[in-house]
Amino acid sequence: MIQYLNNNSAVVLDALQQHIWLALLPVLLGFAIALPLGYLGVRFTWLYHPLVNTSGVLYSIPSLALFVFLPVLLGTKVLSPINIVVALTIYTVALLARTVADGLRSVDPTVTQAATAMGYRRFRRLIDVELPVALPVILAGLRVATVANISLVSVGALIGVGGLGQLFTRGFQLFYLEPILVGIILSVALAGIADLVIVLIQRAVTPWARFQRGGTA
Amino acid sequence: MITFDDVVKVYPGGSTAVDHLTVELPTGKLTALVGPSGCGKTTSLRMINRMVRPTSGRVLIDGEDVAGQDEAKLRRGIGYVIQHAGLFPHRTVLDNVATVPVLLGKTRREARAAAIGLLERVGLSEEFAKRYPAQLSGGQQQRVGVARALAADPPVMLMDEPFSAVDPVVRGQLHAEFLRLQQDLGKTIALVTHDIDEAIKLGDRVAVLRQGGILAQFGTPQDLLTKPADDFVAEFVGRDRGLRSLSFDSAAALPVRPPAEAPDLVLDDAGRPVAWRSVGDLGGVFQVTDSLRVVTDLAISSPVGIAVRVDADGRADGIVSHHDLADHLVARRRESASA
Amino acid sequence: MNLSYLFDPEHWQFGVAGGFPQLILSHLGYSALALLFGVIIALPVGLYIGHTGRGSFLAINAGNAGRSLPTLGLLMLMVTLLGLGLLPVLIALTVLVVPPILTSTYAGMRAVDHSVVDAARGMGMRPWQVLTRVEFPMALPVIMGGFRSAALQVIATATVAASVGLGGLGRLLIDGLAVNDYSRVLAGAIVVAVLAVVLDLFLALVQRWVVSPGMSGQARRAAT
Known part of the structure; x- marks a missing residue:
């Protein structure tokens, strides 16, 4: 395996780099979209169930189907990385919008009432009180979405854009174990590191959560 | 009769929950075990149906050591009521009440038919039979808990803080109904409570336990009010015990x-x-x-x-x-x- | 959008090799087989860990580990190791199904109200009766949640598995891509997406049917 890495370091690094941005860009985009969406699902209660149901349907669509369907919808080329990014963004939004809504709904109503009684306006209360209290739940969802994205990117290799997935298809075509093992190890390691980073961020920004029961999933 | 014969319970880690307890709970009477938290009252109760095993000493029911008996069979013959009722959330009220008879080999149909009568006994109409515990108030759940414990008509009942999770008004009602029920049934009951007023109101006998599982006094409620054994009992019973003791004088x-x-x-x-x-x-x-x-x-x-x-x-x-x-x-x- | 392949009635005839009915059935068959193996392995282990509390480390981390495994890599690894055929693919699918079922079974068992178990023991249920009559039915809403996500996972992965020779709807996608027949690819994508959504709805109905109505409030809470 070491020898394989030595001989193919450029290919592997290229694949790794592509894998990272194909997986993480959708996390950022998805998070940015899911946050207001989840909030709307709480602010307007009639929106909550449509939001949850739509998320459920989108999340259940198999990744390969979505990858090949998007070009029709977006007018992109089948081999374009945009398809992967958009598909993974959809999954991230589907997972996180619900998590954000559930996180905000889980905030103890006495806490929000106390904030209102102290003179908080709605937006300021959201930023100062509700979001911080809901953060452990939201970040737990973010961990799941990030790890799932990192493992899903490689499926893209079947339509030509798949980061480390390209190592799988190459190894499979040549019946050669090394690139497949390298790809799996790097992908799992990447997921582990990303997960750990979010946990550390969570520890840093929610120091109070350590003293509560069931703060993380 | 339930007999504690020099019973000791030391938990792993060395804390003594029950310290050489010797006491007899008379047949057909309600004995309240009362004391502050950490006095070993729940541990004592749970040794009667072998949920907890004594470190030394014996617990006997009608002269028979519980230690020699099959756990499950022993427990099926003893009613058990706990604080939040512990109802099975996935079973209807009726099936909750029918649990022990079914365990004892009755058919579901027989057990359910008998359960309807028991619900009436604890003041719940037939319309509650098909409901699930989540659809009941705390007081109603507690009534179902009592009905469930009575289902196999056990001679002995164990009750651990059965009324403490409901509000004072409902508790008062439950007390009154329960006393009426016990007057009919004459079960041998051990009831754990931290509330001395409840112990005095419900108990034919009261055992006051103190921290570390030591029996401070055992007697009738009147004994406790008029002749507290020591300062701890006097303090625990409260300052207006003179007035309260008048409740027991006709x-x-x-x-x-x-x-x-x-x-x-x-x-x-x-x-x-x-x-x-x-x-x-x-x-x-x-x-x-x-x-x-x-x-x-x-x-x-x-x-x-x-x-x-x-x-x-x-x-x-x-x-x-x-x-x-x-x-x-x-x-x-x-x-x-x-x- | 070229939907000619999807709406060609010839592709919807029963018993035709490569037609939709046959592809759907084989897709569901492989998925069901993997789910069955997954349940046989994960459910007893999850119940044991949840009942006794021993080995909880394993159950908690299985979920994370399972999610981070790249499905395509696992499939191709198995085939490269064991050669082409149904067995290596089924092994890979089963490996992916085990973690969500194991983790949810454990989580469901841990969430069972302790006082209810205490009452069950106090009424004279034997350990096996406590497990089957109280703990399992109470854990079922959470277990079903895990089973549903495992089912979606396996439908998706079975599609991908066409790239290593498995039959089923994935064939339309992989073969269509290989010969640039985009109408076929699109048909496969749509049918497999609809299949997944319908299956999830069906399992939601099954869940409503097998889970006691008394638990539904708790089911809602545990699902978040």
């Missing part, structure tokens, strides 16, 4: 004067008291079956300082002034002190 022995001695008392044609001529409102009346506490309350809250006794038909048949009452109470105290 007004039967209280001498009364004829109603004619109170010319202010207005009677109707049938001889029933109506009002005080000078001040109006009568305030209330007592019967010979009431306790001295009721009489005391009437006498000191009456605008003229007199409590009126009536017979079963509601006719005035005697009066007691607060002076008479005070004399009687003092005499009674002297008697019990010299006895």
Whole structure:
């Protein structure tokens, strides 16, 4: 395996780099979209169930189907990385919008009432009180979405854009174990590191959560 | 009869929960185990049905050591009621009540038919049978818990803080109904509570335990109120125990004067008291079956300082002034002190 | 959008090799087989860990580990190791199904109200009866949640598995891409997406049917 890495370091690094941005860009985009969406699902209660149901349907669509369907919808080329990014963004939004809504709904109503009684306006209360209290739940969802994205990117290799997935298809075509093992190890390691980073961020920004029961999933 | 014979329970880690407990809970009576948290009352209770095993000593039911018996069979013969009822959320009220009979081999149909009757017994109408525990109030859940414990008609019942999770008003109702039920059934009951008032109200006997699982006093509620064994029990029972002990004294022995001695008392044609001529409102009346506490309350809250006794038909048949009452109470105290 | 392949009635005839009915059935068959193996392995282990509390480390981390495994890599690894055929693919699918079922079974068991178990023991249920009559039915809403996500996972992965020779709807996608028949690819994508959504709805109905109505309030809470 070491020898394989030595001989193919450029290919592997290229694949790794592509894998990272194909997986993480959708996390950022998805998070940015899911946050207001989840909030709307709480602010307007009639929106909550449509939001949850739509998320459920989108999340259940198999990744390969979505990858090949998007070009029709977006007018992109089948081999374009945009398809992967958009598909993974959809999954991230589907997972996180619900998590954000559930996180905000889980905030103890006495806490929000106390904030209102102290003179908080709605937006300021959201930023100062509700979001911080809901953060452990939201970040737990973010961990799941990030790890799932990192493992899903490689499926893209079947339509030509798949980061480390390209190592799988190459190894499979040549019946050669090394690139497949390298790809799996790097992908799992990447997921582990990303997960750990979010946990550390969570520890840093929610120091109070350590003293509560069931703060993380 | 449930016998604790020099029972010790030391938990791993060295803390002593029960310290050489020897006590007998009489058959057909309700014995309350009461004490502050950490006094080993729940541990003691749970040793009766082998949920906890004693470190040393024996627990016997009607002379038979529980240690030698099959756990599951032993427990099926002992009713068990706990604080939040512990109802099975996935089973209807009816199936909850039918649990033990089914475990004992009855068919589901038989067990359900019997369960309906039990629900009625604890004051729940048939419409509750098909509901799930989540659809009941706390008080209703607790009633189902009691019905479930009674389902196999066990001679012995264990109750761990059965009424402490409901609000005071509902608790009062449950107490009254439960006492009525126990009067009919005459089960041998061990009841754990941290509430001394509940222990005194419900218990035929009360065992007061102190921190570290030591028995501080065992006796009737009246014993506890009038003759606390030590400062701990006196403190635990509370400062108004003198007044509260009057609840256990009947007004039967209280001498009364004829109603004619109170010319202010207005009677109707049938001889029933109506009002005080000078001040109006009568305030209330007592019967010979009431306790001295009721009489005391009437006498000191009456605008003229007199409590009126009536017979079963509601006719005035005697009066007691607060002076008479005070004399009687003092005499009674002297008697019990010299006895 | 070229939907000619999807709406060609010839592709919807029963018993035709490569037709939709046959592809759907084989897709569901492989998925069901993997789910069955997954349940046989994960359910007893999850119940044991949840009942005894022993080995909880394993159950908690299985979920994370399972999610981070790249499905395509696992499939191709198995085939490269064991050669082409149904067995290596089924092994890979089963490996992916085990973690969500194991983790949810454990989580469901841990969430069972302790006082209810205490009451069950106190009424004279034997350990096996406590497990089957109280703990399992109470854990079922959470277990079903895990089973549903495992089912979606396996439908998606079975599609991908066409790239290593498995039959089923994935064939339309992989073969269509290989010969640039985009109408076929699109048909496969749509049918497999609809299949997944319908299956999830069906399992939601099954869940409503097998889970006691008394638990539904808790089911809602546990699903978040």
